[in-house]
Amino acid sequence: MTKDWNTRTKLVHDGIRRSQYGEMAEALFLTQGFVYPSAEVAEARFISSGPDEFIYARYGNPTTRMFEDRMAAIEGTEDGFACASGMAAINGALMALVKPGDHVVAARQMFGSCLHVLKVLATFGVEVTLIDGADLANWRAAVRPETKVCFFESVSNPGLEVIDIKGVAGIAHAVGAVVVVDNAFASPIFSRAVALGADVIVYSATKHIDGGGRVLGGIVLGTREFIRGPLETYVKHTGGAMSPFHAWILLSGLQTLDLRVRAQAANAAAVAAAVVGHAKLARTIYPGLADHPQHALAMAQMGAGGTLLCLDLAGGKAAAFRFLDAMKIVSISNNLGDAKSIATHPATTTHKNLSAEDRATIGITEGLVRISMGIEDTADLVADIRGALDAA
Ligand SMILES: *Cc1c(COP(=O)(O)O)cnc(C)c1O
Numbered sequence: 587m588t589k590d591w592n593t594r595t596k597l598v599h600d601g602i603r604r605s606q607y608g609e610m611a612e613a614l615f616l617t618q619g620f621v622y623p624s625a626e627v628a629e630a631r632f633i634s635s636g637p638d639e640f641i642y643a644r645y646g647n648p649t650t651r652m653f654e655d656r657m658a659a660i661e662g663t664e665d666g667f668a669c670a671s672g673m674a675a676i677n678g679a680l681m682a683l684v685k686p687g688d689h690v691v692a693a694r695q696m697f698g699s700c701l702h703v704l705k706v707l708a709t710f711g712v713e714v715t716l717i718d719g720a721d722l723a724n725w726r727a728a729v730r731p732e733t734k735v736c737f738f739e740s741v742s743n744p745g746l747e748v749i750d751i752k753g754v755a756g757i758a759h760a761v762g763a764v765v766v767v768d769n770a771f772a773s774p775i776f777s778r779a780v781a782l783g784a785d786v787i788v789y790s791a792t793k794h795i796d797g798g799g800r801v802l803g804g805i806v807l808g809t810r811e812f813i814r815g816p817l818e819t820y821v822k823h824t825g826g827a828m829s830p831f832h833a834w835i836l837l838s839g840l841q842t843l844d845l846r847v848r849a850q851a852a853n854a855a856a857v858a859a860a861v862v863g864h865a866k867l868a869r870t871i872y873p874g875l876a877d878h879p880q881h882a883l884a885m886a887q888m889g890a891g892g893t894l895l896c897l898d899l900a901g902g903k904a905a906a907f908r909f910l911d912a913m914k915i916v917s918i919s920n921n922l923g924d925a926k927s928i929a930t931h932p933a934t935t936t937h938k939n940l941s942a943e944d945r946a947t948i949g950i951t952e953g954l955v956r957i958s959m960g961i962e963d964t965a966d967l968v969a970d971i972r973g974a975l976d977a978a
Pocket residue numbers: 671672673674697699700739743768770771790791792793802803804
């Protein structure tokens with residue numbers, strides 16, 4: 587809406603559409619259909635619809651459009667299309683970009699469902715090469731003239747490896763490939779993905795954007811040509827649209843996104859500093875710590891260490907379980923980005939379906955616990971986590 591506003595202002599005001607009632611809060615247009623004043627108007631709208639003209643909620647809805655416009659404004663893309671979940675967004679982005687015979691290069695340090703989508707693409711004749719994405723030499727070696735997409739999580743789930751968006755974009759663009767970034771862990775607050783060369787940015791809105799673990803949602807962001815062209819065509823016809831009710835919840839989530847994410851990152855940094863070197867830990871993994879392998883990259887790319895950290899307990903699964911069970915503030919659950927602190931044991935939950943060997947290649951040990959820091963009091967969190975480590 588207003589390009590010279592800063593993020594916090596955009597998060598509250600951008601994209602708002604007011605009805606004739608001048609309501610202060612974003613209105614929830616819980617309607618799938620729209621009434622046309624005449625048959626002629628209906629005919630015209632199906633040929634081309636203006637910015638305030640809607641047809642069917644699977645194609646678009648005023649509340650959903652407010653969410654799309656606000657997200658595009660804060661990410662700095664021309665447009666966005668809201669999807670039913672982060673996975674609907676990732677599936678939509680990839681399906682809209684590739685056809686049989688195309689080649690995709692992707693980082694193997696990835697959320698299990700993202701790997702599943704790549705497996706489905708492979709069954710339809712898309713060749714997929716999985717690499718260790720943290721090393722740019724692997725991207726250079728894997729791309730070919732028929733490479734259509736380079737796809738990765740900018741910060742990997744759960745290992746917190748940071749992938750160099752600018753570096754991959756340079757390699758991808760040299761062969762004409764599109765860079766698709768799953769930016770869920772960075773969140774829009776720590777994203778400079780457009781400036782660094784990403785073409786398509788995807789979020790699971792279920793995470794930091796909701797911030798309260800209430801609804802599923804996702805969004806694909808990019809150029810107007812891509813979003814209102816192949817992406818919208820694919821998603822609107824295959825049913826991956828976001829519910830207007832979810833868009834309404836997510837719009838209110840966006841208002842506090844900057845406040846929450848910065849508080850979460852400050853808590854993560856404080857906890858990492860307070861536990862690093864603890865006798866029960868084999869490793870403390872946090873991009874904001876100087877010993878993280880991509881610390882300098884994380885700081886340049888995100889300006890912060892992020893809201894998640896991983897603690898690798900030296901005593902393996904038994905110690906990890908004792909640690910999880912001893913925490914009183916931090917809940918055991920597999921969501922992330924929530925105002926409430928959440929811990930999960932990837933080896934027995936989110937990444938249970940990978941073989942032990944595959945888990946080992948992406949750094950998921952039996953002792954690894956992923957913590958998504960919430961916005962609770964810092965001293966309370968440090969005491970809870972340190973106390974549980976002592977007990978583990
Ligand atoms: C959660 C998550 C997804 C999937 O999002 P949903 O909203 O659960 O569909 C994709 N990528 C990453 C990195 C995630 O953390």
